[in-house]
Amino acid sequence: MTNLSNREITLNRTVPVYDTADVVVIGGGPAGTAAAICSARCGRKTILLEHSGQLGGMGTLGNVSVFMGIGNVTGIYREIISEFLPAALPDSHHESIWPQYSPFELRHYLNGKLEKEGVEVYYHVSFVSSIVEDNRVVGVVANTREGLRAFAGRVVIDCTGDARVAQDAGVPTKAGRDEDGLTQPMTLMFMMQDTGKPVRQKLPDDCYKYESIPDLPQGRHLFWGGMGDGTLLVNMTRVKGNGAKIRDINYAEKESLRQALSVANYLQRTNHPNHILSHVPGQVGVRETNQIEGRYTLTEDDLTSSRRFEDVVAQTNYEIDIHNPTGGANTDERKLDGYDIPYRCMLPVNIEGLIVAGRSISATHVAMSSMRVQATCYALGQAAGVAAAIAIETGASVADVSIPTLHQRLSEQGVVFAKQHAR
Numbered sequence: 001m002t003n004l005s006n007r008e009i010t011l012n013r014t015v016p017v018y019d020t021a022d023v024v025v026i027g028g029g030p031a032g033t034a035a036a037i038c039s040a041r042c043g044r045k046t047i048l049l050e051h052s053g054q055l056g057g058m059g060t061l062g063n064v065s066v067f068m069g070i071g072n073v074t075g076i077y078r079e080i081i082s083e084f085l086p087a088a089l090p091d092s093h094h095e096s097i098w099p100q101y102s103p104f105e106l107r108h109y110l111n112g113k114l115e116k117e118g119v120e121v122y123y124h125v126s127f128v129s130s131i132v133e134d135n136r137v138v139g140v141v142a143n144t145r146e147g148l149r150a151f152a153g154r155v156v157i158d159c160t161g162d163a164r165v166a167q168d169a170g171v172p173t174k175a176g177r178d179e180d181g182l183t184q185p186m187t188l189m190f191m192m193q194d195t196g197k198p199v200r201q202k203l204p205d206d207c208y209k210y211e212s213i214p215d216l217p218q219g220r221h222l223f224w225g226g227m228g229d230g231t232l233l234v235n236m237t238r239v240k241g242n243g244a245k246i247r248d249i250n251y252a253e254k255e256s257l258r259q260a261l262s263v264a265n266y267l268q269r270t271n272h273p274n275h276i277l278s279h280v281p282g283q284v285g286v287r288e289t290n291q292i293e294g295r296y297t298l299t300e301d302d303l304t305s306s307r308r309f310e311d312v313v314a315q316t317n318y319e320i321d322i323h324n325p326t327g328g329a330n331t332d333e334r335k336l337d338g339y340d341i342p343y344r345c346m347l348p349v350n351i352e353g354l355i356v357a358g359r360s361i362s363a364t365h366v367a368m369s370s371m372r373v374q375a376t377c378y379a380l381g382q383a384a385g386v387a388a389a390i391a392i393e394t395g396a397s398v399a400d401v402s403i404p405t406l407h408q409r410l411s412e413q414g415v416v417f418a419k420q421h422a423r
Helices: 030-041 075-084 103-116 162-168 247-268 299-303 365-371 373-392 402-413
Strands: 016-028 046-049 120-122 126-133 136-144 149-156 173-175 190-194 231-234 273-280 291-292 310-314 320-323 331-334 338-344 355-358
Touching: 016 030, 016 120, 016 373, 030 046, 030 173, 030 247, 030 338, 046 149, 046 247, 075 103, 075 136, 075 291, 075 320, 103 120, 126 149, 126 162, 149 162, 149 331, 149 373, 162 373, 190 402, 247 273, 299 365, 310 365, 310 373, 320 365, 331 355, 338 373, 355 373
Parallel strands: 016 046, 016 149, 046 120, 149 355
Antiparallel strands: 126 136, 136 149, 173 291, 190 231, 190 273, 310 338, 320 331
């Protein structure tokens, strides 16, 4: 039915079910890959739907190819480091490491990893709609290369990063700062390569000629050169906007590329005359969009007071790290001693059969600035996958999963929590 005069249509379609599984994971970033691996390891048939042609989320798609130090290299994240970056593996589970990596090699590694674990990955499959029966999410409709198809599951895990499944199922969400709704800005990270000789400099006419550090989008130099092969990983662009908004992302894709070309030219003219622009990813990196309303909301006070929880599923000491939501040059960076993230943050308030993992868990703007990094998302995904499997095995709702059982299963999968008192 169409009613274009009211600027809306009603879509009534019969969509075939393409596949059915115990656990359906939507989104193949760090949280999604971890959730799928760990659900499958619990003996559950697991499928993973990924809208692009590669796994890894912003770590591959957006060239965010450095793992930020979280103070807890444990569980599936530790396993990935041990296999993919063994030279970076620390002796202790509770050390911070900041390894840089090749996004192309991580993409290949994750393909093989999920194959070995028996996870069915569907690429180029984009979420369209949640399937809800009796207040329970029982699957999703997705757009595929063969048209609309449905994927049914006993538990669904939303790892879209934007809480897309949760939103469509009716879960309340919020975005950005309380005072104005502004989210952290977007950044297009890119790589430059040392050629050993001065390179030809080129600056398109519509780009910016940055002359000094204060002129730069972030007002600072921020890059890594830890690969040992002359590669420079550059994080110096900044575009105001919410990456879950159509117009904002449209603008950001164009503006971030303009800034990337301008920053590369600046670096060539200043202290990197031998570096050529070697890789620009296919999409801008998005830090923050939507947070669900969960059964508990992680707060700034939880972080700064080092709060511990009985239902802990992830731990981190990554700093409060808020890139200025107005697009200005400053960044709010505050060190933390470490804190817990409780399982309840992944549970929507008003819907069954759904777990949310990754950056869109229930957290305030300040709290999510710390918990949003890749390693923590791997930990949250691991907990979601194991919790989903336990719910299916025991017949419990995902909200009523036994926390001691969850902790036992996580321990069996290599998770080691810091021994600190919960309150």
